Each structure stands twice: as structure tokens, then as C-alpha cells.
Amino acid sequence: xxxxxxxxxxxxxxxxxxxxxxxxxxxxxGINGFMGALxxxxxxxxxxxxxxxxxxxxxxxxxxxxxxxxxxxxxxxGPGAVHLLNGLYDAKLDxxxxxxxxxxxxTTALGAEYQQEIDLTSLFKDVAAQYVQAVLAPEQxxxxxxxxxxxxxxxxxxCVVILPHDVQVAPAPDALPHEHGVVPTSVQWRPPRVVxxxxxxxxxxxxxxxxxxxxxxxxxxxxxxxxxxxxxxxxLGAGVTTSLLGKPFWDETLPTSCGVMGHLGTTASGWLxxxxxxxxxxxxxxxxxxxxxxxxxxxxxxxxIDGRHLGNRYPVEVGLxxxxxxxxxxxLPRLRPRDGWRADVEDRVREWHxxxxxxxxxxxxxxxxxxxxxxxxxxxxxxxxxxxxxxSVVYWYARHLTLPPGVPxxxxxxxxxxxxxxxxxxxxxxxxxxxPLVALVGDGAMQMNGISELVTVAHCWREWADPxxxxxxxxxxxxxxxxxxxxxxxxxxxxxxxxxxxxxPYAAYADLLGLTGIRISSPDEVDAAWDRALAADRPVxxxxxxxxxxxxxxxxxxxxxxxxxxxxxxDQEETGGHARELLDEQAGQEE
Numbered sequence: 391x392x393x394x395x396x397x398x399x400x401x402x403x404x405x406x407x408x409x410x411x412x413x414x415x416x417x418x419x420g421i422n423g424f425m426g427a428l429x430x431x432x433x434x435x436x437x438x439x440x441x442x443x444x445x446x447x448x449x450x451x452x453x454x455x456x457x458x459x460x461x462x463x464x465x466x467x468g469p470g471a472v473h474l475l476n477g478l479y480d481a482k483l484d485x486x487x488x489x490x491x492x493x494x495x496x497t498t499a500l501g502a503e504y505q506q507e508i509d510l511t512s513l514f515k516d517v518a519a520q521y522v523q524a525v526l527a528p529e530q531x532x533x534x535x536x537x538x539x540x541x542x543x544x545x546x547x548x549c550v551v552i553l554p555h556d557v558q559v560a561p562a563p564d565a566l567p568h569e570h571g572v573v574p575t576s577v578q579w580r581p582p583r584v585v586x587x588x589x590x591x592x593x594x595x596x597x598x599x600x601x602x603x604x605x606x607x608x609x610x611x612x613x614x615x616x617x618x619x620x621x622x623x624x625x626l627g628a629g630v631t632t633s634l635l636g637k638p639f640w641d642e643t644l645p646t647s648c649g650v651m652g653h654l655g656t657t658a659s660g661w662l663x664x665x666x667x668x669x670x671x672x673x674x675x676x677x678x679x680x681x682x683x684x685x686x687x688x689x690x691x692x693x694x695i696d697g698r699h700l701g702n703r704y705p706v707e708v709g710l711x712x713x714x715x716x717x718x719x720x721x722l723p724r725l726r727p728r729d730g731w732r733a734d735v736e737d738r739v740r741e742w743h744x745x746x747x748x749x750x751x752x753x754x755x756x757x758x759x760x761x762x763x764x765x766x767x768x769x770x771x772x773x774x775x776x777x778x779x780x781x782s783v784v785y786w787y788a789r790h791l792t793l794p795p796g797v798p799x800x801x802x803x804x805x806x807x808x809x810x811x812x813x814x815x816x817x818x819x820x821x822x823x824x825x826p827l828v829a830l831v832g833d834g835a836m837q838m839n840g841i842s843e844l845v846t847v848a849h850c851w852r853e854w855a856d857p858x859x860x861x862x863x864x865x866x867x868x869x870x871x872x873x874x875x876x877x878x879x880x881x882x883x884x885x886x887x888x889x890x891x892x893x894x895p896y897a898a899y900a901d902l903l904g905l906t907g908i909r910i911s912s913p914d915e916v917d918a919a920w921d922r923a924l925a926a927d928r929p930v931x932x933x934x935x936x937x938x939x940x941x942x943x944x945x946x947x948x949x950x951x952x953x954x955x956x957x958x959x960x961d962q963e964e965t966g967g968h969a970r971e972l973l974d975e976q977a978g979q980e981e
Contacts, residue, residue, distance in 0.1 A: 397528045398427035400562040401491065401553070404535045405435055407577040410462050412436045412453065412820060413491075414446040418466025420493025420506065423558030435462075438820060441842040443470045445813045447477020447490070448802070452810075452817030454486040455800040456775065458613070460542055461488040461817075467495060468506025471513060476807055478517045478548040483804035484610075484635065485696075487542035489535075489549050490518070496556040497526060514550040524552035528560045529572050536575040543579050546696075584695055586710040586717055594691045594708040595724035601668025601689065603731045604628035607651060607682075610635035611673015611694055615715035616795075619672055620644070622718050627730020629666070629738075631659040633676035634788060638776075638799040642792050645736045650788035652678030653944045657980060658742035660945030662735065671706070673714045675699045677804065680948050693717050745979055746789055752975070754937035755968065756911045759783070759864045762934045763830065764790035765916045766862075769924060770797065774826045775818040777801065779811030779840070781832040782870040783862075785942050791830075808835045812843035812861070819859055820850070826858035826924065833865045833891055841899065844931070848903040851929050859929035863896045868938035877959030878942075878952050884963055900931035911935040939969035946980040953977055 401424060405413070413435050417425050428437050440446035443465045450461030461481070465474050471492050481488040492514075495504050514522045521541040525531045531553075538549040566574050586594075598604060604626040612619050616639055623630050623646065631651040632640050640647065649656035651663060655678075663669070663683050671692040682704045683690075690706040692699075693714055700709030710717055750760040763786035770776075770791070776799035778787045784801065793799055798818070802810040815829035831840055844861070851857050873889045876882045897907030906926050910919045910933070923930040943949055943956070956973055960966035 395562045396423065396427065396558065397525075397531050397560050397562050398423040398558040399430065400531055401535060402427040402431045402435070404532060404577070405462065408539050409459065410435050412438060413462035413464060414438045414440055414449040414453070414817070415464035416440060416443045416446055416466075416470060418470050418493065420466035420468070420470070420495060420555055421464055421491075421553070421558075423555055424464060424491065424493065424553060439846075440813065441845060442839060443473035444476045445809070445839055445843055447474045447488075448480060448807070448810045448813035449817040450488045451477055451481045451484070451486050451802075452777070452800060452814035453821060454481065454488055455484075455814070456798055456818040457821050460539065461486065462491065463488065464491040466493045466506070467510065468508055471508060471510055475513075475517060478514070478550075480802050480805045480807050480810065481548040482517050484802065485546040486548075487546055489538050489542050489551065491551050491553060493558070494524065494552050494554040497554045498556065500554070510550075510552045518548050518550040520545045520547045521549040522552070523550075524554065525557050526554070528557065528563055529566055531557070531562075532566070533573045533575045536577060540579045583716065584712045585720060586712045590708065590710055591721055591724060594710055594721060597689050597691050597707050598626060598668060598670060599726050601626070603666045604668040604670065605662050605666035605688075606630045607633065607663075607669060607671045607674050607676065608636040608640050609633040609672065609674025609676060610639065612636055612639045612714050613673075615672070615718060616640060618715050618718035618722065621722055622670070622725065625722060625725045625727050627728050627732040628670070629662045629731070629735035631655070631662050633674045634784070634801065634803045636674055637788065638793055638797065641795045643795070645739055646732060648735065648739055649742065652676060652681045654785040654788050654942070655681065655945055656742050656789055657745060657945045658738045660947060660949070661738050664947050669704065671704065672718070675702055677703065679703050749976065749979070750790060752940075752972065754940055757913060757916075757934060757936050758940055759786050759866070759934070759936040760790055760940060761913055762862065762864065762916055762936060763787060765920055766828065767792045769920050770794060770828065771826050771924065772797070774828055775799070775822060777811050777815035777818060777827065777829045779829070779831040779835040780806045780808040781834055782874075782942055783830045783832045783864055787830055809839040811835055812840040812847075815859065815861070816843065816846060816850075819854065823854040824856050826856055827860070829859075829861045831861055831863055832870070833863055833867065833894070833896070834869045836863050836896060837891060837894060841894070844900065844903060844905070847929050848905060851905075857928050858924060858926060860923045860932060861930070862932045862934065864936050865896060865933050866936050866938035867891045867893060870938045871942060873938065874942040877956050879955065881955040881958040882962075883959050883966070896931050897933040900929075904928070906930045907933065909933045909935070939972055941969065941973040941976050943973060943976045943980070949980060
């Protein structure tokens with residue numbers, strides 16, 4: 391009946407009540423009732439159409455990461471639902487609150503092998519292990535949506551609401567009856583205050599005070615706790631390294647900042663974790679266990695809001711369940727001030743910066759990707775946002791891009807899903823259209839889905855207060871990270887059929903879309919290209935033709951064990967001489 395409020399309208403109203411003013415997705419017949427309600431809502435919440443459901447789900451994850459809130463994605467049933475899985479797993483593995491609203495065929499057709507019929511509860515039961523539920527009656531819709539949002543926020547995980555088409559277009563109840571079997575709920579969730587007991591803080595302080603060479607490993611759990619982390623590090627005379635997810639939440643300009651840890655981390659971080667006698671882990675669950683101190687080398691304290699992470703990567707002596715800012719604030723007065731090994735740490739940090747600068751200047755054919763990414767640091771606007779895709783570009787981001795304090799930068803870390811850079815960047819830009827955005831992407835990721843999402847950029851950019859949206863494409867016609875992994879982990883040579891990428895004119899394609907394309911292939915073009923891109927009056931694709939032979943050598947001492955395998959693979963390649971020369975040069979620098 392015209393003008394009647396439907397269950398789909400109730401869902402849209404409830405999204406607004408939960409503070410959702412933007413959601414991402416792709417339409418289809420199974421979600422048409424919900425689309426109609428979004429149309430009637432007049433743009434609040436705003437519906438952002440991606441080019442593919444996977445990208446829409448990645449946008450929802452990006453929204454959660456950049457805003458600190460909850461991301462929402464929607465799709466139809468069948469293939470649309472299947473496409474959501476990758477983005478939802480990204481949310482699960484990086485612990486981000488996301489709610490997916492997924493259409494389904496009418497309840498009367500379920501079990502009939504109907505067109506696009508999939509058992510969606512089974513499909514999503516792993517990725518949305520905390521909460522996945524189908525709405526089978528109008529009276530159930532409000533409760534299911536409320537529980538999905540509360541669960542996503544409380545567990546920092548993806549949740550799924552399945553909406554069959556006939557339920558979407560059923561009349562919404564004016565008020566829930568007060569009777570058995572009907573569950574009323576409300577829009578209510580507030581983060582708890584979680585602080586350890588005094589006896590546990592005292593135990594942690596005892597361990598930290600006994601250390602002479604203290605290292606801090608800082609993860610995304612330190613979001614909002616930068617001041618407290620810095621105060622504790624200075625009190626202990628400690629060096630600080632971060633996980634990839636923790637990088638934007640620590641001031642990398644400080645002289646004791648050793649950079650990112652792990653396989654793609656810095657030489658300074660490798661030294662710090664190899665030499666420390668005490669480790670304080672703050673909000674990190676970084677999986678690179680071979681880059682942690684050797685078991686028995688260091689006494690360890692860990693702070694995490696999620697007790698399931700305590701002792702999960704390293705045998706900690708004291709595990710503190712608590713909010714990072716409050717826990718470190720309570721711990722600080724219990725710690726004795728000292729210089730520790732600050733002078734040694736600062737020396738190693740200076741050595742690393744000198745080494746990184748030399749590496750960026752290494753002769754490459756035709757251009758070093760390290761040179762291109764490193765050149766962004768001095769010209770990155772202080773109000774910028776950064777998104778990073780997966781691949782070799784992550785190494786250069788981790789090692790060469792110094793983020794100004796307060797600049798958010800996010801990537802798919804634990805799932806490491808290639809193709810996330812453009813969806814993340816779009817989510818960030820839509821959230822803050824008055825801030826410039828820089829996306830760092832490899833050509834493999836661009837060919838996977840970045841090219842298609844440039845269409846979305848071209849569609850949206852004229853509505854942005856600041857039109858700057860710069861996509862750096864490292865064009866080497868190679869899945870470079872996997873090529874180096876084949877050499878490292880298998881001792882195998884490059885397999886061209888799987889690794890070589892077809893040529894594509896990224897800059898010219900940007901011009902075709904009405905954006906600006908810039909193509910560079912020489913070191914003396916780099917600085918001017920960044921200046922031009924960051925001053926443009928529209929989005930820019932900066933295509934840098936770079937050398938795939940620049941090594942992805944892990945920092946020593948752990949990286950030393952990989953050399954024989956690298957060399958064995960390269961020695962089997964007819965054209966591996968240049969890469970071998972660069973590898974040997976970097977290995978000599980690490981030693």
C-alpha cells in the first residue's frame with residue numbers, strides 16, 4: 391500500500407539511530423526493497439555504489455578504520471553475498487566492526503533450489519562467527535539489527551543480517567506487542583572502561599623496572615594512546631617499534647622511533663628486538679613471531695583490551711587486560727625514570743635513516759620504487775590521509791614514508807588482501823572530503839580492481855571540497871612481492887607465466903576518465919611529479935615505472951637466514967644478475 395511503512399524503512403530508520411549516515415554496496419533484486427527504502431530516505435544514509443561487492447565490503451572496512459566507527463555494506467543474495475566474503479574477512483582479521491545487510495530470496499522459495507539461492511547462514515557462519523542471523527518476521531527485524539550492531543562494536547568483528555525479500559517489503563509493525571516470543575531492544579552501546587587491578591599493574595612495573603634494554607611494540611590498540619605510550623617509553627629510556635597497523639598511531643619523527651617491525655620492517659626494528667632484554671607490547675597481535683625476541687631472551691609485559699591476545703605471539707610474564715591509554719596512564723607513576731639504552735637506540739635509528747636514504751638512491755632500471763615513496767615524506771600534507779595496498783608497495787611504505795603526526799594511514803594487514811588500496815582510499819575521502827588523499831598501489835592491485843574503482847573516483851570527485859586524490863601506481867609489470875617470496879621461501883626462480891603482468895597505460899587511462907595522468911621513469915622526475923600531483927585541481931594517477939629487481943630483503947638478523955634461498959632462486963634465472971647484485975649490496979649493508 392502506498393505510503394505504508396515497510397520493514398525496509400524500519401531498517402533504514404534504525405541505521406540512522408545507530409549513527410550510520412553512509413553505507414556501501416551494490417544493488418540486486420534480492421535487496422530491492424531495502425534500496426527503495428534508501429531512496430525514500432532522501433540520502434540519509436547515503437548509498438555509495440562500488441564497482442563490485444568485494445570493493446564495497448573493503449570500503450566498509452576502510453570506513454571503520456578511518457572513522458573509528460562502524461562500517462556498513464549491503465548486497466543482494468547469491469553471487470553478491472559471496473563477493474562480500476573477502477572484505478568481511480578483512481574486517482574479521484583486523485578486528486574492525488562491520489555490519490553486512492544481505493538480501494535473500496523470499497522465505498516461501500527457500501529450499502527449492504531457487505535462482506541465486508544459497509544457504510547464507512552457512513556461508514557467513516565463519517566470517518561472522520559472533521553474529522549472523524536471518525530476519526524471518528517483521529517483529530524480529532529491529533532486534534536482529536540492534537544485536538548485530540552491538541555485537542560488532544563489542545567484539546570488533548563483522549556481523550551479518552540476512553533480509554529475505556518478502557520480509558523487507560512486509561508492513562512494519564507500528565509497535566511491538568508485549569507478549570511471549572517478541573523481544574524488544576534499544577539502540578544502546580557504550581564502550582566499557584577496562585583497567586587492570588593494582589596488583590597486576592605492580593607486577594608489570596616490577597618486570598619493566600628490572601629491564602636495562604626495554605623495547606616497546608606498538609599496535610593499533612594504541613589508537614588514542616599516543617601520549618601515554620610516549621610517556622612510558624621516555625620514562626623507561628626505551629626504543630619503540632610498531633606493527634603495520636600501529637604505524638599511524640605512533641610519532642615516527644621521534645629519535646627513538648625504530649620503524650615498523652617484521653618481515654617488511656626496518657633494520658633498526660630488527661636490531662631493537664634482537665637486543666632488548668625487556669619487551670612491552672601495547673595493543674599489538676603482530677604475527678611475525680620470528681622477528682620477536684627469542685623466547686627466554688626478554689621478559690615481557692603485554693597490554694591489550696582483548697584478553698584472548700595475551701601471550702598469543704610471545705611468552706609474556708604479565709598480561710594486562712585493559713584500555714591502552716588508561717592502563718599506561720596507571721602504570722606510568724609506578725615506573726622509575728632512567729635513560730636506559732636511549733643513546734644506543736638513537737644511534738641505530740640515525741644509522742637506519744642514513745641506510746634508507748642510500749637505498750632510495752641506488753641505481754635501478756629505470757627507477758627505484760624506494761626513491762618514489764621516500765620522496766613523498768617531505769611533501770605529504772599535514773592534513774592528508776593515506777591508504778596502502780598490498781604487495782611490494784607495503785615494504786616501501788613501512789620503510790620510507792614518515793607519517794606526520796595525526797595523519798591516518800590504513801591497509802589490509804592480517805588478511806593482506808590485494809586490491810584494498812582504492813576502496814580504503816575512497817572510504818577515507820568520502821568521510822573527509824576536505825582532506826587530500828594519497829593511495830599507494832602496485833600495478834597488480836590496480837589490475838585486480840583498482841582500475842575499476844578509478845571509475846568511482848571519476849564519478850565522485852567533483853563533489854569533494856578538496857579534489858586531491860593521488861593514486862601512486864608502481865608500474866613494474868610484475869607481482870614483485872610474490873616473485874621475491876618464491877625465491878625466499880622455495881628457493882625457486884621467477885615463474886614468468888604467473889608473475890608477469892600485461893602492460894596497461896595507467897596515466898593515460900586516468901586522462902581518459904577526465905582525471906590527470908602523470909607518468910615518470912627517471913629519478914630526476916620524481917620530486918616535480920609529487921609537487922604537481924599534490925597541487926592538481928582533480929584526482930591524479932601518478933604512474934611510476936619502477937624496477938622489479940629491487941630486493942624485498944627482511945631486516946637482519948632474521949633476514950640473514952633467507953639469503954641462501956634468495957640466491958638459489960636467482961642463480962636459476964637467466965636474467966637474475968641485476969637482482970642478485972642489488973640483493974648482495976643490501977645484505978652487505980645489513981651486516
